[in-house]
Amino acid sequence: MEIKTHFDKLIGKSAQMQRLYNMISKVSRADSTVLITGESGTGKELVAQAIHKNSARAENPFIPLNCGAIPKDLLESELFGHEKGAFTGAINTRKGRFELADKGTILLDEIGELHPSLQVKLLRVLQEREFERVGGTRTVKVDIRILAATNKDLGVAAKNGNFREDLYYRLNVIPIHISPLRERKDDIPLLIEHFINRFIGKFPDSQDGKEGQRTLNILPEAIDLMLNYQWPGNVRELETLIERFVILDETGTITQEDLPPRFSDARQKAEFSGVLQYQMSPEGIDLQTHLDDIETSFIIQAMEISGGVKSKAAALLGLNRTTFLEKLKKKGLDAKLNESPIT
Structure with a gap:
């Protein structure tokens, strides 16, 4: 089987990433709703972008919306749009994200944060692909593909009454789970190289101002610490670490002393646990x-x-x-x- 190391903006060659690439290729050919799950920082939006880019809708809009970043009263207008005069400050009719995504794809990120009153309205969009703007009576029909993403277990939330069960089943037509970085450490060296190259191009050597002249070498002992770290922030944490290295580096070499203390602390805890933890x-x-x-x-x-x-x-x-x-x-x-x- 061919081992891919890149798929659009996704980076990795581990078995988990090979399965992910294969899944994206399959679901891109369909038009079904996809629920993308994974911890924060694993790249859920990148997976959604890859699905859109490899689909028949690729030439049309890809519209992402973070449901947890917008207050409930404003989120309804963001999703469905509003008519002129619908509320104080609505001086013009405005299209919402669903209309803007017509013929394309919408990503509803952090879907688990969606207010129950909006969950009911979203259910209708999923079923009928239609809605009314806030303050309006005219039904708006759209041709969209809906992708959703969350770092929560919506199945558990539905059983506990914190998320509509019927909406959960409508969203979970095709589930895609992204493994955390600690479970695919084979990808870490590849990701390090990718981020070094990206940020060196973005922040060229300040002495000559020319891109492509800089190099950054991370010594094996530092790499070893990074491989043994658990990466609670996942790929995003690794990305910001490499960005910091590139910006602050003055020698072209990163040693284990350049790593934040949490990396050494993590090794000590792992070694201590290795001594104490035995299975009876x-x-x-x-x-x-x-x-x-x-x-x-x-x-x-x-x-x-x-x-x-x-x-x-x-x-x-x-x-x-x-x-x-x-x-x-x-x-x-x-x-x-x-x-x-x-x-």
Whole structure:
């Protein structure tokens, strides 16, 4: 199977992204409603744009609207438009987003924030592709494809009575889920390269003012920290980090010291969790064996860090040298370590 690394503005070569590209190609050929889900910053609007761009409506408008960013009283007018005199300040008739998207595609982002009174009106648009402007009586018909996006679980919201169940089923004709960045870390190096190239072109070297002259190299140890980070802000967080690097960089090289403290903190927490988190089977465990394994691991690490100097390794573990030597002998590590390059 061909491995794609780009699909319109989407970047990634992981298995999750290959499935996403394939899904976009399929749904673009249809005209059905699509519900795009995923955490904030995963690129839901980019997926919607890709669906529109690869559809038969590509030459017509793509109109996005963030339902969570506009107050309810204003959102109704934004969606459906209003007639002159419909309310104070309505000095002219105005088309809403549904009319502006006629023959094209509308994206209703953060659909989970839509007020219940507007959910009823949206349901009619989904069913009939018609509505009335605020303050109007004339029915307006439109030919539009509706895409919706949310970072919420609308299925749970519908069961809890926080979202209309009938609207949820109308929106969820074709569901598309975007995996968070922490689940597709194979894409991180590719995204880093993409954002470096983009922002270097956007912010050329201030010394000569010429684009394409700058380079930015992120050292392996910094990349390693980035790969082990959980990226709660997803691709958007990575994008803003690279933008910061490009703007503030003076050396052309990014080290682990240039990363915000949260990256080192995340590694420490992961390492600590790796020591403490063990799965217990229903049949139980041999606790002493597990404790012995942990102790052995720390002894070997201490010997590696100390370069094989046993007194220093003992100090690293908070043990006196005699106790440390006894543990080495008891575990049979003394002979093994003496054969290794660290002694």
